[in-house]
Amino acid sequence: GLLRDVAVTALMPMLASAMVLLLMAGLMLWIHWKLALLVLVTLPLYALPTVRLGRRIRHVSQKQRRQEGAMASTAAESLGAIRVVKALSLEDTFAESFSGQNNKSLKDGVKARRLAARLQGSVQVMTAASTALVLWYGTHLVLRGTLSPGDLLVFLSYLKAMFRPMSDFAKYASRLAKASAAADRVLDLFDREPDLTDRPEAVPAPSFRGAVRFERVTFGYTPGHPVLRDVTLEVAPGERVALVGPSGSGKSTLVSLLPRLYDPDRGQVCIDGRDIRAYTLASLRAQISVVLQDNVLFAASVRDNIAYGAPDVSFEAIQAAARLANAHDFIQRMPEGYDTILGERGVTLSAGQRQRLAIARAAVRNAPLLVLDEPTTGLDEENERAVVEALERLARGRTTFLVTHDLRQAARCDCIVYLEGGVIRACGTHAELMRQGGRYATWFTLETTPLNPTHAPEEPHVVS
Secondary structure (H helix, E strand, C coil), X not given: CHHHHHHHHHHHHHHHHHHHHHHXXXXXXXXXXXXXXXXXXXXXXXXXXXXXXXXXXXXXHHHHHHHHHHHHHHHHHHHHCHHHHHHCCCHHXXXXXXXXXXXXXXHHHHHHHHHHHHHHHHHHHHHHHHHHHHHHHHHHHHHHCCCCHHHHHHHHHHHXXXXXXXXXXXXXXXXXXXXXXXXXXXXXXXXXXXXXXXXXXXXXCCCCCCCEEEEEEEEXXXXXXXXXXXXXXXXXXXXXXXXXXXXXXXXXXXXXXXXXXXXXXXXXXXXXXXXHHHECHHHHHCCEEEECCCCCCCCCEHHHXXXXXXXXXXXXXXXXXXXXXXXHXXXXXXXXXXXXXCCHHHCCCXXXXXXXXXXXXXXXXXXXEEXXXXXXXXXXXXXXXXXXXXXXXXXXXXXXXXXXXXXXXXXXXXXXXXXXXXXXXXXXXXXXXXXXXXXXXXXXXXXXXXXXXCCCCCCXXXXX
């Protein structure tokens, strides 16, 4: 908005002022070239305060833009997590943070206006000095008889008309400096390169069968601190693999390498025997469906939220996906069915309903690879049962990676991978891992064995 406004209110008027300036300069040269040269010699002096103060205005405006960005970030963060803010009584904390950033932005805005006023004042002083110089020399020429009083008055009127654009230049220069600060932020955003891009030789991926191989993969978010260490894992097409282990063991990190959210530091991830970096990102990710623990729903209709999984999908396919996800019935009970507009991030729905819509979105994609990252965490028993049933149907015939802490869900998978410290400690079926009696067996026993009370609770006393 600022860039557009400046283009209309500053850039175009500056071009018009430049034309007026050239026209007046030509007329003054025609009237008396010596007086005109005297004026033109002083013009470069106008550039000194314009350049110096313009740079300072731009610097201050850049600081102001950064403060405004921080204010917007604080507002978006607090509004997006308003329930947490209220629950933890953080209203005053966020209000103070926003107010502090606002005060800094206000101070920078006032400083920029003061600099702009100084710029205009400097130009006015130089204009007055130039006019006095021309008047002095012109009077001298009139007294010598080489210039008529009428020509001097005409020359001064043209000089006044010429200095008006100079004053406008000072005003527009401050606006352009502010616009330049805003443009720098926009251009900086456009100039940023994504961390992951298609290789020059990348080709569209063919239809995958679903064979996946992690080959000696090492990866860390920061150099020198690997989250995964020399991980090798082979998964057959259509196989369901559960990734279990303590928090921070690298389970979610491992599956995030599959759609190339990150690239491994060493090793490679292959699908159907070929390194996934050989494919374009769009064609790779189009064949991977993802259901996360906290899925984002958009402020759009239910139909659109499901259809985001696959462009140009038919309404019949959307309904079929909703039925597979156990979502069709509750959607039909909504005021406008599939055309009901959801609140931002799906706040008008329960956690279980949001998760089932996310499953429907994954189902409508009909991808051969499926990633499920803690899909049932935080759900009550009824919603968990509905989500698990939907996931069972969704996973049929697909190569599936399930990240979970629920070992009962893991036990139903074809293969269980136990990760700890970024290393695969055990791998096999549930029965095989239980026979081995390692960490997985111990963890499963602890999770599934009910706690036996040492003694029955005492009957309460009734005081009469």
